[in-house]
Amino acid sequence: MDIEVKIKPELDPGFVPAALWNRAYQKRADASGQAEAVALALVRPDGTCSVFHTRILPPSAGHEAETLRYLERILKFLLWQRGGCTVLVAGCDPMANQLAAIYAAGGQRAFDYAFFGEKTYLQPLEIKSCPFEEIPAANETAMALGRHLDGCRIGFDLGGSDRKCAAVIDGEVVFTEEVEWNPYFESDPTYHIEGINDSLQRAASYLPRVDAIGGSSAGVYVNNEVRVASLFRGVSPADFERKVRRIFFDLKERWGNIPFEVVNDGEVTALAGSMSMNENAVLGLAMGTSEAVGYVTPEGNITPMLNELAFAPVDYREDAPADEWSGDVGCGVQYFSQQAVARLAEGAGFGFPDGMPFPEQLVKVQAAMADGDARAAAIYSTIGTYLGYTIAHYADFYEIRKLLLLGRVMSGEGGAIIINKANEVLAAEFPELGGQIEITTPSEKDKRHGQAVAAASLPLIGEES
Numbered sequence: 467m468d469i470e471v472k473i474k475p476e477l478d479p480g481f482v483p484a485a486l487w488n489r490a491y492q493k494r495a496d497a498s499g500q501a502e503a504v505a506l507a508l509v510r511p512d513g514t515c516s517v518f519h520t521r522i523l524p525p526s527a528g529h530e531a532e533t534l535r536y537l538e539r540i541l542k543f544l545l546w547q548r549g550g551c552t553v554l555v556a557g558c559d560p561m562a563n564q565l566a567a568i569y570a571a572g573g574q575r576a577f578d579y580a581f582f583g584e585k586t587y588l589q590p591l592e593i594k595s596c597p598f599e600e601i602p603a604a605n606e607t608a609m610a611l612g613r614h615l616d617g618c619r620i621g622f623d624l625g626g627s628d629r630k631c632a633a634v635i636d637g638e639v640v641f642t643e644e645v646e647w648n649p650y651f652e653s654d655p656t657y658h659i660e661g662i663n664d665s666l667q668r669a670a671s672y673l674p675r676v677d678a679i680g681g682s683s684a685g686v687y688v689n690n691e692v693r694v695a696s697l698f699r700g701v702s703p704a705d706f707e708r709k710v711r712r713i714f715f716d717l718k719e720r721w722g723n724i725p726f727e728v729v730n731d732g733e734v735t736a737l738a739g740s741m742s743m744n745e746n747a748v749l750g751l752a753m754g755t756s757e758a759v760g761y762v763t764p765e766g767n768i769t770p771m772l773n774e775l776a777f778a779p780v781d782y783r784e785d786a787p788a789d790e791w792s793g794d795v796g797c798g799v800q801y802f803s804q805q806a807v808a809r810l811a812e813g814a815g816f817g818f819p820d821g822m823p824f825p826e827q828l829v830k831v832q833a834a835m836a837d838g839d840a841r842a843a844a845i846y847s848t849i850g851t852y853l854g855y856t857i858a859h860y861a862d863f864y865e866i867r868k869l870l871l872l873g874r875v876m877s878g879e880g881g882a883i884i885i886n887k888a889n890e891v892l893a894a895e896f897p898e899l900g901g902q903i904e905i906t907t908p909s910e911k912d913k914r915h916g917q918a919v920a921a922a923s924l925p926l927i928g929e930e931s
Contacts, residue, residue: 467491467532472894475851476844477813482783483855484539484796485862485896491536492521500524504557505601506541508550511587514770516548517604522558537561538568539779541593542794545578547863549686549772551587554596562595569593577792578777586686586693586772608767612737612923617677620669621922623731624662624683624697626650626755627825631665632918633672641672642918651700655709658698663717678725680924681714682734682917684758686772690714690728696756696791725925731917732760733768738920739870740766742912747867749860751775753849753875755824757802764865776803780856801852804828807875810848814841828874835880846880847887854891861899869905876907 495501501521555562583591615637633641685695718726736750752758757776776799786796804824835842892900
């Protein structure tokens with residue numbers, strides 16, 4: 467594709483922004499005068515459905531490779547943003563068959579096939595062509611979850627390097643604590659459940675009683691049930707089924723079956739921002755161990771969409787950095803996380819020892835930034851450039867008024883560089899979005915307590931619960 471990147475990432479000039487690539491493809495399709503309509507419907511077992519409409523070059527144009535790449539990358543994004551286990555494709559039967567082969571047990575996207583099939587929706591992922599008249603109407607649901615501040619509540623957040631917990635009385639935080647842990651490769655599920663319960667007990671000691679517990683955690687959760695979560699990647703499949711899948715039901719029982727709600731950490735991030743800013747259409751993006759994303763709709767609700775954009779593509783070059791879990795290239799986790807900092811550090815001139823954990827590398831880069839080290843500034847400038855182009859990509863799939871940035875990568879002076887560079891990209895490449903989307907970070911109070919308060923506000927207390 468003929469793409470001009472006006473502002474190249476300082477340490478990664480080969481970056482091919484998804485937003486520019488898709489716009490170039492659409493421009494070529496329109497210029498052909500023969501663009502063909504395509505619809506992708508993602509259907510979930512509960513009957514809800516998301517539909518995405520686009521247009522492609524006609525097969526006669528001789529650009530089948532570009533068209534397949536365009537549709538495959540769009541489908542990949544939609545799967546990780548919206549979720550679904552049945553994909554109906556109208557308008558391009560041959561491409562539908564190729565997509566089905568790619569997203570198959572032995573295909574290039576075998577990881578995604580397993581994730582969206584039996585792991586998340588408990589049935590095989592299926593991609594098939596159909597006539598336009600068989601594309602179902604969009605049927606999305608939204609949940610007015612959260613914003614309940616009455617009573618004595620506990621809020622917790624489970625991350626890859628720490629677990630946070632807070633005690634809240636009528637919306638006021640009376641206790642908060644952060645405990646380091648290392649859940650990723652721990653094979654004993656007892657480590658996880660007892661660790662979480664320990665944090666709950668510590669918070670409960672600061673309350674006269676516990677009326678409700680709300681939590682956020684990285685991963686996919688359906689009605690409090692763990693479907694897929696990297697926090698438990700070290701647990702065997704058998705132990706996952708026996709001990710992890712219903713871990714929060716077991717904890718609820720330990721706590722007397724009081725109201726207990728757990729959702730994806732990205733959703734709580736967005737909810738916390740929406741609550742603190744009194745604003746909706748908020749996309750929350752946390753750059754920490756991974757990239758966590760959540761969304762609050764213009765109506766102020768949370769949706770059942772996955773919003774797992776760590777695995778959604780943002781860079782379309784063929785040799786983009788690969789994600790170590792899914793194996794795919796160019797996905798968000800390698801651009802907006804501690805992994806991104808570690809990946810860029812070598813090119814910036816930092817000589818960290820082999821095997822140094824990513825959080826420790828981030829601490830070293832942050833210290834260098836505080837000392838005015840130009841190498842560290844280059845890392846943050848590069849991430850900010852990634853972000854500016856990726857905001858435009860995300861805006862093709864979300865209505866965004868506020869972009870809330872947080873996470874350890876955003877801490878310190880480097881966070882300001884990231885925001886300034888992202889705004890520079892928006893002004894230069896996407897001026898219509900620069901005036902529409904405000905990039906912001908939480909206040910110091912919200913950084914300390916916002917996530918915990920939002921998580922604690924999830925359950926509804928009383929008869930309606």
